[in-house]
Amino acid sequence: MKKRHPHKNIPAGHFEEEQGQMGFYGPVSHLIKKKPSTRWTHIEGDLKPRLFDLPKIKAGGESWKKLLYNDNVNVHFYHCTSQPQTAFRSADGDLLCFCHEGEGVALTEYGLLKYSSGQYILIPKCFTHVFIPTKPSSFFIIESLKSHFREPDRGLLGRHALYDKSSLIKPNLEALHTYLKENKLEFKKIAVYHRNKVTDFTYDECIFDVVEWKGDLFPFTLDMQDIMPVMSHRAHLPPSVHTTFLTDQFIVCSFLPRPLEQDEDALKVPFYHQNTDYDEVIFYHKGDFFSRDNLREGMMSLHPAGFPHGPHPKAIQAIKNKTHTNEYAVMLDSKNTLYRTEALSTLEVQSYWKSWRS
Secondary structure, X not given: OOOOOOOEOOOOOOEEEEEEOOOOOOOEEEEEEOOOOOOOOOOOOOOOOEEEXXXXXXXXXXXXXXXXXXXXXXXXXXXXXXXXXXXXXXXXXXXXXXXXXXXXXXXXXXXXXXXXXXXXXXXXXXXXXXXXXXXXXXXXXXXXXXXXXXXXXXXXXXXXXXOOHHHOEOOEHHHHHHHXXXXXXXXXXXXXXXXXXXXXXXXXXXXXXOOOOOOOOOOEEEEHHHOEXXXXXXXXXXXXXXXEEEOOOEEEEEEOOOEOOOOOOEOOOOOEEEEOOOEEEEEEEXXXXXXXXXXXXXXXXXXXXXXXXXXXXXXXXXXXXXXXXXXXXXXXXXXXXXXXXXXXXXXXXXXXHXXXXX
C-alpha cells in the first residue's frame, strides 16, 4: 500500500477530515471518510456556520460597530468618511486595524502613518490616535484585551520569513507636525474607551506635542503585499503557517495569493477539519474566494468550535482548472468562545449553512 501523507493520496471518491487540538498546533488525526463531513441536511440549534454581510454597515454612514467579543478579544467594524473632531484611545487593549478599503492618514503621538487598503495598522494599548480618511475608509478591527500582539516564531524559516522587520513602517513625527500646520488642525480632546464606557479628556492646547521619541514600542503599518506566504509545492499546509500576529489567547493569519500544490495526489482545497478548541473567524477582503460560494468582499464568516467544516462542493470541482489562489483574507482563531452582539444579528446571511448542500 502506498504511504499516505496528510492531505495527499486520498482514495478516489473519499474525503479527508482533520481533527486537532490547540488550533493547528497540537495533537491531530486524519480520518478518511466516504462522504464529506459537511453533508448535513438540517441544523436546528445555535451551533452552526454563520456568514455576515458587513458592507451593510456602511449604509448607515459613519459608525463603529462591535461585532464579536469575549474576555480576551473584541472584533469591531469601523467606517469613516470625514475627519473626527476628537482623538481616540483604547484603555482596554491593543488595536489591530485592517484597512479593508479607503486611504488616509493616522495621526499618533509618535508621528503620522499613511494607510491604504490592504494594510494592517497596529495601535498599542492607550496610544492616542485619530484616523483621517482622504477616501471613505472601512476597517476590520481586532482588539486584544489580555495580552499584546507579537510576531510569530519563524523557527527554521529564519527571521526574514513571513515579513521582514523593514516592512514595518514607523510613524513620521516631522510629517505629523507638517500635516497639522498645513491643515490648521488642533486636536484638544481625547475620547478614552474603558470597560464599555467613554471618558473625554479636554486640553487647552493640541495634544500632539511630542518633539522626539526613541524606543521599540510604537504604532506601525504592515502592508499585505509585504507578507511572503509560506508554501509547499507538494502538500497542503495548515492555516497556522500564515500566522501574522499572535497573542496568548488567539492568532491572526493573512491569506494571500499563492501557487497551488503541484503533486498530482495532493489535496488543493482547504481540508475538511474540526478545530476542536478554537472559534474561527474569516474576514474576506478581496479576490476570488475559491473555497466558498456566494461570497463578496467585506463579508465575515464565523465557524465555532464543535463541528467540522471545509470547502463547498463546487470548490472541489472548480479547483481542478486552477493553478493559483487569488484571495486576500484575515483569519482570527480564538481559544475562547466568541459571542455575537445584537448589531451583528441584523447582518447575518441566514441561508449560509445550506450552502454546503449545493
